[in-house]
Amino acid sequence: MNALIIAVIAIISDFADGYFARKWNQVSELGKVLDPLSDKLIVAFGSIAIYLHFALPLWVVVLIIGRDVLILIGSVLLVTRFPSVTPSKMAGKIAVTVMTLLLLSYLLGIIPAQAPLQILTVIAILVSGGQYAWNFYKRYFKKRVHD
Numbered sequence: 021m022n023a024l025i026i027a028v029i030a031i032i033s034d035f036a037d038g039y040f041a042r043k044w045n046q047v048s049e050l051g052k053v054l055d056p057l058s059d060k061l062i063v064a065f066g067s068i069a070i071y072l073h074f075a076l077p078l079w080v081v082v083l084i085i086g087r088d089v090l091i092l093i094g095s096v097l098l099v100t101r102f103p104s105v106t107p108s109k110m111a112g113k114i115a116v117t118v119m120t121l122l123l124l125s126y127l128l129g130i131i132p133a134q135a136p137l138q139i140l141t142v143i144a145i146l147v148s149g150g151q152y153a154w155n156f157y158k159r160y161f162k163k164r165v166h167d
Contacts, residue, residue, distance in 0.1 A: 030062050049104065053095075056108050059116050060088040066123050074126040080138060084119055087145045094156040101160065111151045115144035 038055065041047050067084050070076040091112075122137040124130075 052107050060092065063116060063119050064088060070123050070126045076126050080141065083142065083145055087149050090149065091152050094152060098156065098160060109148065109151050109155065111148040115148035118144040
């Protein structure tokens with residue numbers, strides 16, 4: 021039950037933070053880095069904990085963390101070349117939401133939702149990962165040709 025309370029607090033605070041930052045026009049370059057990074061860390065540690073204690077399949081954990089590691093590597097490469105941070109894409113936000121629902125289904129023991137959410141997680145990871153890869157290619161390699 022403690023894990024569920026922590027998860028709910030993390031989800032609510034993440035949505036509230038983004039909502040109020042946009043509402044009060046407090047979006048910053050640092051916030052554009054820290055918010056997705058904190059999302060990735062919460063999802064990574066949460067998926068590892070749920071793997072260890074609630075039988076989340078290891079391949080799901082590897083897929084989730086693998087996607088995030090690749091996005092972080094791409095982000096670091098972009099930050100070293102460009103002064104501004106590219107904000108998160110909608111597909112990435114949807115992927116994090118689907119992953120969160122999957123993790124919650126394991127925390128709450130909602131077995132009928134787990135297989136469909138695993139499939140949706142794979143689809144969301146492929147779509148968002150593809151979008152991030154395409155945007156990275158366009159920004160990093162296309163720009164490099166003109167340098």
